[in-house]
Amino acid sequence: MVEPAPTVPRRRTQQERRETMINRLIDATIAVIAEAGYANASLGVICERSGVSRGGLFRHFDSRLDLMVATAAEVGRRHIVAARQRLADLREPTLIEALRVMRNRHRDVENVVWFELMVASRTDSDLRTRLSETGRQFFAEIVEAARLVPGAELFGEEDLDMLVTSLEHMFDGEAIRREISPDPVAEERRLELVAEFAEFLIMRRLNAAQE
Amino acid sequence: MVEPAPTVPRRRTQQERRETMINRLIDATIAVIAEAGYANASLGVICERSGVSRGGLFRHFDSRLDLMVATAAEVGRRHIVAARQRLADLREPTLIEALRVMRNRHRDVENVVWFELMVASRTDSDLRTRLSETGRQFFAEIVEAARLVPGAELFGEEDLDMLVTSLEHMFDGEAIRREISPDPVAEERRLELVAEFAEFLIMRRLNAAQE
């Protein structure tokens, strides 16, 4: 019993064929949304990019919306995995290190795609409906990941949620702005400012707890 | 000499005809972008909304891009005018009042349209190029308007710019998020938090100046 010659591709199961196809499509969708935006991510360019035909695409996704929903779930997943990984890499991250991780995450394609989907959701009720559950889960997992940062234990769920959301908005806006008119000096100062503020908040909590 | 009967519209100059036409088109464009987003603001719906024909539109704007650029200039103008007005209304605004003004501004149609245009700019190089000058001017005027807030005099141009930009990003993000999944409690807490932080910054500046 020998393996088939390497020139002839080995037999793949239907499930394998299916999964590679879906992965290629989602990868291409992520790349295209990041480069061209949600509205310009047409099935034509996604198919071209992924090397999958239109027919092949519709075999696995019933509509463009379905593809976008699946893509949202995937970028959300990757975002969380990467964020936890980066935070775990530096065992005891300082505040500014953790903030830098967060900022870098928000500059990555995954988060840019998520942002594009959120902005599109505002004016596309179908997309908004379909993404609502994914979104809730995603936001919850973000806050959960934020628990890995020292000092986070001082804040209740609601406060931490609000803090993290505020930072997300700031870094999202910065990520967009820097692709229009970059300002690295201000970016660095902003990071330091936020770090100082976070330390201020932590100090205040500690003092309050002491009394 | 009598005025013509009111049933017969009075004679208008060519310039008047032109200006009312342009105003109607830009007003409609603002409304449509705010409701449907930049990508879905097609000339068809803009014409329908404004009551102007396609031919009429192209008499005054050579392309959709030109219309969008003109719209950007107009929303920028209105945003600044309104912001200055609101700040002037309360003579000596407290920090939290000023922040509330800013937040309300960012929830208004004008700023939503500006935001849509900025997000679209990221992936549309033509739009980005055409809006770069308008954008620079706009950002500068925002920072200038921020000088009306007591405490602003403590900060240099660059620092104030960075602070205001950070707040803009936060409020922009919040304005989008609240149309997807509103959270009024967190919004209020966020405003208070930011006010506290601003006070913290001002205090630190004052102490630093004292030494």
Added chain:
DNA sequence: CCTGTTTGCGACCGAGCGGTTTCTATCTGG
């Protein structure tokens, strides 16, 4: 009032869109 110019209209155009259909290639279970 009358001629030339500007303004406004709506039918029309090619291109690209999301989605369907038809047909072939590949895998599956017996």
Added chain:
DNA sequence: CCAGATAGAAACCGCTCGGTCGCAAACAGG
């Protein structure tokens, strides 16, 4: 090895898009 099922390709469809064009109405100025 073979019949039925799944995967993948490509031509095709109706529709909407931004933009053009020829014509009629409204204004301008002598």
